[in-house]
Amino acid sequence: MSSVRQPERASHPDRPSPKKIIRAWQLYVLMALPFAYLIIFKYVPMYGAQIAFKNFIVTKGIWGSAWVGLDHFERFIHSYDFTRILGNTLLLSFYNLLAGFPFPILLALGLNYLRSRTYRKAVQMVTYAPHFISIVVIVGIVKELLDPRIGIVNKLLDFFGVAPINFMGEISMFSSIYVWSDVWQHAGFNCIIFIAALAAIDPALHEAAVVDGASKFRRMWHIDLPGIMPMAVILLILNTGHILDVGFEKVLLLQNPINLKASEIIDTYVYKVGLTAQVANYSYSTAIGLFKSVINLALLLAVNKLAQRTKQASLW
Amino acid sequence: MDIRFRNESFTDKLFTIVNAIFITVLFVSVLYPIIYIVSASFSDSQAVVSGEVWLWPVRPSLEGYTAVLDYKMVWTGFKNSVIYTIAGTAVNVLMTVLAAYPLSRKDFYGKNGFMFLFMFTTMFTGGLIPNYLLVRELHMLDTVWSMIIPTALTVWNVIIARTYFQMSIPDELLEAAQLDGCNDFQFVWKIVVRLSGPILAVITLYYAAANWNQYFNAMIYLKSQHMYPLQLVLKDILVKNDVDVAMLSGDPMDAARREALKTLLKYSLIVISTVPLLVVYPFVQKYLVKGVMIGSLKG
Numbered sequence: 001m002s003s004v005r006q007p008e009r010a011s012h013p014d015r016p017s018p019k020k021i022i023r024a025w026q027l028y029v030l031m032a033l034p035f036a037y038l039i040i041f042k043y044v045p046m047y048g049a050q051i052a053f054k055n056f057i058v059t060k061g062i063w064g065s066a067w068v069g070l071d072h073f074e075r076f077i078h079s080y081d082f083t084r085i086l087g088n089t090l091l092l093s094f095y096n097l098l099a100g101f102p103f104p105i106l107l108a109l110g111l112n113y114l115r116s117r118t119y120r121k122a123v124q125m126v127t128y129a130p131h132f133i134s135i136v137v138i139v140g141i142v143k144e145l146l147d148p149r150i151g152i153v154n155k156l157l158d159f160f161g162v163a164p165i166n167f168m169g170e171i172s173m174f175s176s177i178y179v180w181s182d183v184w185q186h187a188g189f190n191c192i193i194f195i196a197a198l199a200a201i202d203p204a205l206h207e208a209a210v211v212d213g214a215s216k217f218r219r220m221w222h223i224d225l226p227g228i229m230p231m232a233v234i235l236l237i238l239n240t241g242h243i244l245d246v247g248f249e250k251v252l253l254l255q256n257p258i259n260l261k262a263s264e265i266i267d268t269y270v271y272k273v274g275l276t277a278q279v280a281n282y283s284y285s286t287a288i289g290l291f292k293s294v295i296n297l298a299l300l301l302a303v304n305k306l307a308q309r310t311k312q313a314s315l316w
Numbered sequence: 317m318d319i320r321f322r323n324e325s326f327t328d329k330l331f332t333i334v335n336a337i338f339i340t341v342l343f344v345s346v347l348y349p350i351i352y353i354v355s356a357s358f359s360d361s362q363a364v365v366s367g368e369v370w371l372w373p374v375r376p377s378l379e380g381y382t383a384v385l386d387y388k389m390v391w392t393g394f395k396n397s398v399i400y401t402i403a404g405t406a407v408n409v410l411m412t413v414l415a416a417y418p419l420s421r422k423d424f425y426g427k428n429g430f431m432f433l434f435m436f437t438t439m440f441t442g443g444l445i446p447n448y449l450l451v452r453e454l455h456m457l458d459t460v461w462s463m464i465i466p467t468a469l470t471v472w473n474v475i476i477a478r479t480y481f482q483m484s485i486p487d488e489l490l491e492a493a494q495l496d497g498c499n500d501f502q503f504v505w506k507i508v509v510r511l512s513g514p515i516l517a518v519i520t521l522y523y524a525a526a527n528w529n530q531y532f533n534a535m536i537y538l539k540s541q542h543m544y545p546l547q548l549v550l551k552d553i554l555v556k557n558d559v560d561v562a563m564l565s566g567d568p569m570d571a572a573r574r575e576a577l578k579t580l581l582k583y584s585l586i587v588i589s590t591v592p593l594l595v596v597y598p599f600v601q602k603y604l605v606k607g608v609m610i611g612s613l614k615g
Contacts, residue, residue, distance in 0.1 A: 115332065
């Protein structure tokens with residue numbers, strides 16, 4: 001959080017006089033609507049999250065419901081599903097983080113050494129585009145292409161003499177399907193930031209290296225890679241702060257009764273307990289969500305500290 | 317980028333070739349599924365299910381698209397999505413500018429406090445159920461408002477817009493305008509907004525894409541089918557494989573043909589539902605890099 005305050009430090013000495021504040025009243029008018037939105041749609045739910053410590057009964061309202069302390073949390077932690085759900089969440093997250101990390105960097109480095117500008121533009125254009133396809137359509141595409149009977153992937157496998165695989169029906173396949181479709185969709189877009197970092201490298205370094213007879217590969221290894229590494233490390237560190245935030249809207253769509261053992265994660269569980277179960281249990285569901293939110297917050301704060309500690313500019 | 321093309325050493329030539337192959341492999345693996353889907357959507361339904369389509373359309377036909385045209389749910393969804401996206405994005409952009417401009421001003425007293433309030437919501441949230449209960453309390457369930465108001469603003473975009481305003485609107489401009497008797501409202505509307513075309517284009521694209529692609533809020537907040545956005549209709553068809561056979565045209569033919577048509581319908585739907593964004597995308601693409609860069613700068 002301290003990074004947020006940093007830029008303001010400079011303006012602190014000339015704290016405005018009340019007169020100045022009043023003169024800038026229109027700024028507060030501008031801020032009024034967004035501020036109201038923030039309070040109502042972000043902070044009121046935080047306040048409402050107290051039902052995690054209560055036995056929320058709709059007719060009694062938030063205040064009327066009885067306190068139960070940490071009962072819901074204990075129930076979750078001791079529940080049969082706990083280890084499996086937490087394990088799935090972490091596995092999916094780390095797998096995604098590791099698989100998603102190298103491709104944008106490799107793509108950016110490769111594009112940088114491509115001779116034809118037109119080809120480079122074409123590759124960029126095509127690889128950025130999937131980023132904007134909706135999750136529903138992505139899952140639709142995945143299911144069509146991986147279909148055991150008519151999907152093109154199995155047709156290709158068949159072409160090479162491999163027996164058809166029922167991808168969506170294999171528990172062990174689930175995490176790979178989730179992760180690699182994500183890489184396919186976002187690697188291009190995520191490389192934008194590295195391309196920009198490469199463009200910021202001082203050309204004099206390359207010129208000097210060429211004079212010294214360095215090959216392209218050595219230049220890439222000794223100039224470009226160190227040039228973008230700080231950015232890569234910061235991004236990696238910051239992403240670990242979201243380790244419990246698996247893209248649950250996608251997981252939810254990829255779920256089926258067969259892969260549920262591998263695909264149930266905290267957020268989908270929250271959704272099911274709270275909104276689709278026969279007897280919706282608002283309090284229990286909120287408690288599980290809160291359990292995640294609190295760990296997330298702690299992780300994010302720790303990770304932000306770490307990012308600053310690495311002495312590179314933190315992202316904000 | 318290259319300093320010298322000619323007189324390359326052997327290792328450099330090798331590097332160039334290996335690199336070109338590597339990029340081409342990545343390029344093809346992203347491009348191939350897209351080409352396949354588009355080709356399949358324009359093929360004959362039997363050709364698709366029997367696996368004759370590899371790269372180009374086989375026995376080209378518009379069968380799939382005719383099926384989509386006849387599928388009423390899709391068009392209701394399409395219409396709803398257009399409404400939600402236009403209204404939602406307008407609200408999004410307005411709210412973002414309203415929040416970002418004061419935050420970009422040095423003399424906005426209490427800026428730190430507001431900034432903290434904004435940033436904190438990116439790290440901690442009340443969670444699904446409290447949000448749902450709030451929307452219910454506000455009697456927004458199953459209304460168009462539930463598609464627009466709860467997602468009226470994304471903090472990340474506020475930060476991007478704020479950073480852009482800070483960088484591109486010089487203090488002197490504000491001082492000069494103030495000398496001419498321009499107040500803050502006028503300054504935002506007449507100068508800030510007009511000088512910030514690129515960043516407004518980027519956040520409009522981000523918001524529009526988010527609104528168009530959104531399904532989860534619709535799934536939990538909307539009950540009436542006639543209010544479903546396109547993504548929710550797509551979810552039933554593509555993900556749950558829930559095709560209303562009554563809406564498929566033609567004779568109530570044999571099961572095999574119907575199955576084939578169902579598959580073709582899916583491919584055509586994937587293409588149709590993605591087209592609106594792909595039409596806009598090339599125009600905004602050149603601004604994307606700018607948006608990403610600003611987002612990564614420290615504010």
